[in-house]
Amino acid sequence: MPSIIRVHLGPQSYNILIAPGSLDALGAWLTGHPDAPRPATVPPPPAQEPALKLGKKVLVVSNPVIFRYYGDRLLTALTQAGFAVSHCLLPAGERYKTLKSVQKIYDAALDARLERSSTIVALGGGVIGDMAGFAAATWLRGINVVQVPTSLLAMVDAAIGGKTGVNHPQGKNLIGAFHQPRLVLIDPEVLATLPAREFRAAMAEVIKYGVIWDTGLFETLEKLPRLDHHRFLAEIGPGETHSPLEECLIRSCQAKAEVVSQDEKEGGLRAILNYGHTIGHAVESLTGYRQVNHGEAVAIGMVAAGQLAVAAGFWSAAEADRQLALIQKAGLPTQIPAGLDPDAILASLQTDKKVKDGKVRFVLPTQIGAATVTDQLTTAQVRQVLPSL
Template sequence: MTSIINVNLPQQSYEIAIAPGILDQLGQYLADLNLGKKVLVVSNPTIFKHHGERAIASLKAAGFEVASYSLPPGERYKSLNSIQKLYDIALENRLERSSTMVALGGGVVGDMTGFAAATWLRGINVVQVPTTLLAMVDSSIGGKTGVNHPQGKNLIGAFHQPRLVLIDPEVLKTLPVREFRAGMAEVIKYGVIWDAELFSQMEASKNLNQLRYIKPELIDSILTRSCQAKADVVGKDEKEAGLRAILNYGHTIGHAVESLTNYRLITHGEGVAIGMVAAGQIAANLGLWQQEDTERQNALIQKAGLPTKLPDGVDIEAIIEALQLDKKVKAGKVRFILPTQIGVVTITDDVPSETIREVLRAM
């Protein structure tokens, strides 16, 4: 059975379609949207090897002219240089305004393809076909696209909503364990910021750190409830004017740690996990929520096989300094998303630097 979640936006609403085996229906879904005949599938070599042929076969069967390009894997290639290569391929294949870029991959592929689509010919169609848990529940939805600057993550980007998000849970079987765990960080985030029921479902599960140990019903719930949470938030605040900022829970310190380790030592999800541990403890120290809630959150993070301590050698003062480069800094103040109970958070820019230092020292 296919679950359909609607992302309702004033300019361009779209569907998130979730079903096992739905990758084989990609071409039909695009045909139903009446998109132009030229399609560029963007992936990376590993993902393309697993799923590229199926995606292309489905598109060709629906009458599309298909070209493909594989980006080098890894966050360090999420740069303007890589985008230039995508523009070259787009030009070579004469992509038009009605053409579509299909992002077949994880968050890096999705962000870069989305940014290339947003800026080629001042904006062409993009369809997101996420292949990692993290991309399925988070980065493929909501239209945030971008690349990294050497001094900070996603500093260059644009909002460009997809025409469709197509999620096939079966492709998770080819996902390395570490990448699956990275995605669980974003799922836990939704439990803390929005959906206490999802949090409780995960607490009741014996294991969260490997796909094969998690019941299919829970995977279904993880995907549908996480996507619904993201759709609800984005539908209320498309361009992060207010509410959407809560989706950055755990990301403020997480991004700083990622950046300081050159995007090589930890995954994005591991950074978010570390950031959630820090934010939870900051909230407890400021009296915003109970210490037992911090412990519940941290226990769930550990159950998912994610880190709760800072990586060795990361300088605390360097983290404090890196926070000032965060996109969410306003008038020199760092904006933090802090929990008040499981399922509810608040946005504040009134966190003393000494409180941040104190929490980071303990990690």
Template sequence: MNAEPQTVETRHSATVQETLRVNLPQTAYDIVIAPDNLLQLGERLLSLSLGKKILLLSNPEIFGYYGEQAITSLQQAGYEVATHIIPPGEQYKTLESIQGVYDTALENHLERNSTLLALGGGVIGDMTGFAAATWLRGVNFVQVPTSLLAMVDASVGGKTGVNHPKGKNLIGAFYQPKLVLIDPAVLKTLPDREFRAGMAEVIKYGVIWDRELFLKLEVSHRLDQFEYLTPDLLQLILIRSCQAKADVVGEDEKEAGLRAILNYGHTIGHAIESLTGYQQVNHGEAVAIGMVAAGEIAVQLEWWSREDANRQKLLIEKAGLPTQIPADLDPEAILATLRTDKKVKDGKVRFILPTEIGKVTISDRVSPDIIEQAVISNQ
């Protein structure tokens, strides 16, 4: 499928190449952050010894901006490129959409050494990874994220999947990419709301892992639009966020323990997304609200200070993100949805709760009363 190409300036003057390694025993890979990465896409893939067939997945808008650049670069490197376009939005992150990817893979005779390449945000990345994990029992997978959220979070770590009507990401697999290629300049075309959604995940890393990142964000003038970030701050955000994700995934690839801290803000956040049909509140907004709620739970348990909870809330507000649960959501419905969350263990909901800026703990000892109180107080 094709979309009308658009011309976009993709140079970001102050960014230099940075390569981070995700150290996994059998599936280690690089995260390469560099200007003009899209123009070098084909050349960078040559070193990975992939097969010659590539199926590029994207959505219409992203493909319109960057599809031609990506395809040209791949073809110049000798790859045969087919495309599959999926409409934007969580509502299309379904098994039905994956069936369409399989159909295109079959039509183009993809083989086991072929590659599925995700050019887009977190939704495209998750679906491409899941399709790659399951087509022919596993083909190559490359991430080229185009949203801030995908760059700092969704593209790294190998979590792939689709939504079930009853819950987010309930169907999926751990499947690592061969490469994550980040071109910061593509953020120039990212809508402001989507940029803010990515900032929620950046703030998350500051709270759970990287106190210095949190402090850098606190003293920044504005965080709600791409244009207000200096090139140096953007570079710091990308590097430190990706490094935090790589560090955690390197220690716990399949969420047996430590990796669960990456779900900070996601427990209540996923419930909000699900109950609003993935349309009223986007993922980053839901995570922001979930972080405030988790902070309130930690305060009620006397594990976190009210001062630090307020600092977190102010930083979230500086990024232009919501901090309150939609007023029309029934607290009981939120509690019921939490019980179907994939992080539930032995029937108990596990929460990631902050103890200080840069440190969190995992607990399944949060009573329903405290959860309900936190939900109501943040509504």
């Protein structure tokens, strides 16, 4: 059953469409024509909302693996809707999330003669989405971007909210811009080809939303027998309108939409979305973005933040144990990689984007479903937790 979630940002408001088969409806949604070709499972664009009024030129940015699976379907959907489509393929992987890769998008945009009314469509995971979004934010001082995430991690996190960027050798996402998409289109069916490790990693972000925002989501995850593979969440039960997977998508996207709608550029509330990311980003960076992927690093970071929260009196050991149990149920790591120096992690924290006035800000849970941001933790407190991971 399709779901439409609205991200309310005034003139920059946009929809998140979650519907099986929606990949084939992208052209219809971008033109805004209710009678445009689309699968029966996908609703027409909402008639009461202004048309997107996009130009005719579209550049699809993807990676070779994803494009091999879904590129033809997407190009067909766009071409049938009357768009002039070109594409740019970039290598997959966090280590390619660099300005050098973005330069390739610029070159493709120049070859396609993109105009200010043109659109970049990001077809892929969070790395592709971040780079395509950053290229759109900076090409001709800003053109349209549409996010078509193909990984669970991108669906529940990276594709929503307008954060774009690339990594610097000294830290993750240090170069970037806020640039909201015109549409986020999520087709749950594409997750059938997602590698099991990537699915598990994304469950860290789903668990995150339960910890910091949605108690009901957290309790739903606790009731599910398995969280470590797509097949355990994809079946719709008797009398249900959504599979557990779709329920996770809807509630996670709703949580992020609510937070972003209240705080677009991380002036306050939105910072809670960084739960688990402070130490997590340090682990990613220090392992060269090769040994530990983003979701696995966030899982480790959440365990660390949970222990810090207990030590500082923000929440109880019982709540930390409930979080730990969910992370383990998802098959995610709970300890920093062997040989990673705690002093190196502490040094890396100082380059984090969330440092303010020289103080590292941590997102800590105060109960299941709520969190706060603090800069009152001492280096000694953090150092005490790291060896236990």
